[in-house]
Amino acid sequence: MTLRWILIVISLVLVASAATADKKYGKQVRFAGIHPIPKAEGGGICYIEGPHVHIYAANKIEYRTHGDDNVFVGDPVAYGWDGPKYTYKGPHPIHVEAVVGGDPDVEYCYLDGPHYHYFQPPEGPDFKVVGGAYFYVSEPPRVFIDTRPTYVGINAVYRPIVYARPVVEVEAPVGWVGARVEFIGPGVAAGGRGVMVAPAARVGAEVHIPVPSVHVGVEIGGPAVIVHERPAPAVIVVPHGKYKHKKYKGRW
Amino acid sequence: MRLAWITLATLVAACTKQGSDKPSSRDGVIAAWKKAGLEPSSFTPATTQVGKDCVSATVNKLDVLICSFGFEQEAKVAEDNGLAWIGDATGASRAQGSTLIVVADRHKADPSGRTINQLVTLRTK
Numbered sequence: 001m002t003l004r005w006i007l008i009v010i011s012l013v014l015v016a017s018a019a020t021a022d023k024k025y026g027k028q029v030r031f032a033g034i035h036p037i038p039k040a041e042g043g044g045i046c047y048i049e050g051p052h053v054h055i056y057a058a059n060k061i062e063y064r065t066h067g068d069d070n071v072f073v074g075d076p077v078a079y080g081w082d083g084p085k086y087t088y089k090g091p092h093p094i095h096v097e098a099v100v101g102g103d104p105d106v107e108y109c110y111l112d113g114p115h116y117h118y119f120q121p122p123e124g125p126d127f128k129v130v131g132g133a134y135f136y137v138s139e140p141p142r143v144f145i146d147t148r149p150t151y152v153g154i155n156a157v158y159r160p161i162v163y164a165r166p167v168v169e170v171e172a173p174v175g176w177v178g179a180r181v182e183f184i185g186p187g188v189a190a191g192g193r194g195v196m197v198a199p200a201a202r203v204g205a206e207v208h209i210p211v212p213s214v215h216v217g218v219e220i221g222g223p224a225v226i227v228h229e230r231p232a233p234a235v236i237v238v239p240h241g242k243y244k245h246k247k248y249k250g251r252w
Numbered sequence: 253m254r255l256a257w258i259t260l261a262t263l264v265a266a267c268t269k270q271g272s273d274k275p276s277s278r279d280g281v282i283a284a285w286k287k288a289g290l291e292p293s294s295f296t297p298a299t300t301q302v303g304k305d306c307v308s309a310t311v312n313k314l315d316v317l318i319c320s321f322g323f324e325q326e327a328k329v330a331e332d333n334g335l336a337w338i339g340d341a342t343g344a345s346r347a348q349g350s351t352l353i354v355v356a357d358r359h360k361a362d363p364s365g366r367t368i369n370q371l372v373t374l375r376t377k
Contacts, residue, residue: 052344
């Protein structure tokens with residue numbers, strides 16, 4: 001009898017402490033900053049800056065946790081964002097505290113090619129602006145490389161989305177992280193083949209080796225994206241049918 | 253002795269200023285909303301777990317709670333209680349100085365969150 005009561009009390013304490021630690025109330029999920037609204041909830045963009053709550057979940061690939069909050073690290077323009085936007089090319093770190101406040105926290109964006117964010121990177125030597133786009137040119141931290149396999153699938157989510165993508169038609173600066181072998185792999189380099197694309201879209205890739213340039217042309221509903229890149233140590237072409245997008249289809 | 257008087261005078265001045273700020277902060281928030289074209293209904297005293305000095309109303313069909321606190325830190329700490337007041341709905345709980353603003357969209361009146369954002373970010377002049 002006594003043991004049962006002890007177990008009950010311990011269970012209650014654990015449940016109570018877990019609830020407090022999560023800082024959740026009912027079905028609430030905490031977000032910080034603007035983000036897309038799931039199609040099932042009406043779609044579009046949630047324009048609430050700073051911390052707020054919804055009663056739907058954040059997916060694991062386009063969001064990172066920052067304290068108790070989920071922060072969107074994808075391209076909001078793909079979902080209809082019409083506010084300030086800044087062009088980036090290739091993977092890069094995000095200083096989350098500079099975007100939504102809170103404690104210092106560096107997360108990583110693994111979107112290949114040109115894309116938008118609604119925030120600028122912090123000033124400093126880590127980013128170079130060429131042709132109006134931010135290129136990350138610093139030595140990537142180990143964690144940036146190690147967590148890439150977890151998040152690189154984000155490219156498969158965005159590839160079929162039809163929207164006005166940024167146009168970057170310049171040679172990438174020396175030291176650009178996108179040319180490093182650690183950042184070339186499935187869904188990166190000439191990964192247009194075998195990808196499910198909207199009917200009106202066209203994806204093409206030309207790879208010239210050993211000519212010291214790679215020309216990739218992509219047209220998906222919006223302006224053409226023409227990127228001239230420095231030669232990468234290796235070019236990996238994604239096999240047909242590698243990404244079918246079934247996992248994320250209809251979720252966002 | 254002189255130091256004690258100076259300290260006492262400073263404390264009295266601080267408390268007096270704090271007290272005089274309370275109504276103007278709340279009124280200032282509501283005035284800023286009206287100036288931005290939002291349409292608050294009449295605010296009435298509210299009894300909640302969020303704070304002891306709260307008023308509630310609707311603004312553009314959103315449920316809004318405004319609570320006044322003695323100190324900025326108290327308002328900041330009460331943000332979590334504000335989230336509990338929101339319940340199972342989209343909403344935000346944000347301290348502005350010693351005033352806490354809590355907004356709940358219980359009727360899905362603001363699907364894009366633009367009005368909620370205005371309510372929690374508009375600053376009093």
